[in-house]
Amino acid sequence: MFFHPRPSPIAAAMYQLRDLGVEAIILHGPSGCCFRTARLLEMDNVRVFTTSLNEDSIIFGGKENLERTLDYVIDKGYKFIGLVGTCASMIIGENLWDYVNYRNTTIVPVEVHSGLGDNTIGAIKVMESALKLGLIDEEEFERQKFLLKKATEVEKKRGMAKREYIKPSYDDDLKEALEVLRDAKKIACVLNAKKETAYLFTHPLIVLNKYFDCVNIANLSTERGLKKIREDAKNILKRFKPDYITGSLDEYPIAGEKAVKILKELDVDVIVVSGVPHALPVEELGKDVIKIAISDGPRTYYPIKELYDYAVIELDAHAKVLGKRDIVRSRFGESLELFIG
Known part of the structure; x- marks a missing residue:
């Protein structure tokens, strides 16, 4: 248990998709989900879209929202797209893998939400999807997984992910x-x-x-x-x-x-x-x-x-x-x- 905010697995998944080379990311969730990460990634020339789930679509399902957003993004010319889950879409059980071959476009589904634990879990899930789709080989997957777990280990033992609350400080030496x-x-x-x-x-x-x-x-x-x-x-x-x-x-x-x-x-x-x-x-x-x-x-x-x-x-x-x-x-x-x- 942490007593101060930590980065989200959703945000980590988005950055890892950027490193993988996607042109666009679709967040299957409410429009405000991971807003800061989305805006920052757009500075790095990755376009981020949202399916804008609301109360009705969370209750009755988000398929219509997702397909409308996919069509919109593909019609804009994006051919390599990351499709990222959020807490809302994952809790209601949306299956992102149903859209892997949607309109003959390369879609990388990442079924992730903020309650999974360490933020690096999101990045590992991206690598799992990339391996399954043949975008990376087994050797690179194992390498990435090892490094991401080591990064979490460093932060928990010696960095900002220590269990106790860390007071923000704007002083330095x-x-x-x-x-x-x-x-x-x-x-x-x-x-x-x-x-x-x-x-x-x-x-x-x-x-x-x-x-x-x-x-x-x-x-x-x-x-x-x-x-x-x-x-x-x-x-x-x-x-x-x-x-x-x-x-x-x-x-x-x-x-x-x-x-x-x-x-x-x-x-x-x-x-x-x-x-x-x-x-x-x-x-x-x-x-x-x-x-x-x-x-x-x-x-x-x-x-x-x-x-x-x-x-x-x-x-x-x-x-x-x-x-x-x-x-x-x-x-x-x-x-x-x-x-x-």
Whole structure:
């Protein structure tokens, strides 16, 4: 049981469908369901539609609403469509798999609702549907399932999904971190970012490299992951050159352990970890090196402050990177340029 709001499996399913490459998503439910996620995804060029279930259709069935919406979306020219359940449609027992071959269009049904548990269950259900439809192979499915479960494990043990209530905090250690960096001799810059958020979390590391002697570690492999994941890594590598690669952008739950193994062999006085810093077991590095974490969200400050000497928060990082295909300027990076430059 959680005592603070957590992301929905429906939202996770929608983002995973985006990564799979769908052109449009139909939410089979009330028009207000997952409104913020829908609007954010439209910034990433995914069109989101709703069947607008109301009290009558919830009682008597939503087939008419769904077929009308499918016809509308297909007539607009969309040929690769994600069809996502919601609490309303799943409770009344709508069968989304009945529409897989609707009008000879590729439909990916995802029967999901917010009461399933961890948000990553929604993403796993997308991968199950993709495997069933032959859109991915068994090896990629098992890989995705493993990573999604590891992501949940990291958040529950070390991040925002801890059982106790986490108070939102808009404070951080920006000024103190800047002062520490001013006197640094050798810095290890670690990018351990989740998917497209790397467009923003790479920026402070690029700035650090501009002014300091740095060694760079990053989860920017282009060899694994869905097409969008690999393309995002390629885009970032045009601007940021790591000395060590720890994995791909969807492997952040396990890439942190590889990063720490590398850090143990380096002679640095400051470590800056940007993205998902709590995925690194930095407690294994001891207290001789100063640790600075950069992450996203007002509920992240306290969990990462337990692990790092300084915690810096980039608010709304995810919203800022949607639709982007190049580096996005960060508050920390801009502050560093003003402070050092």
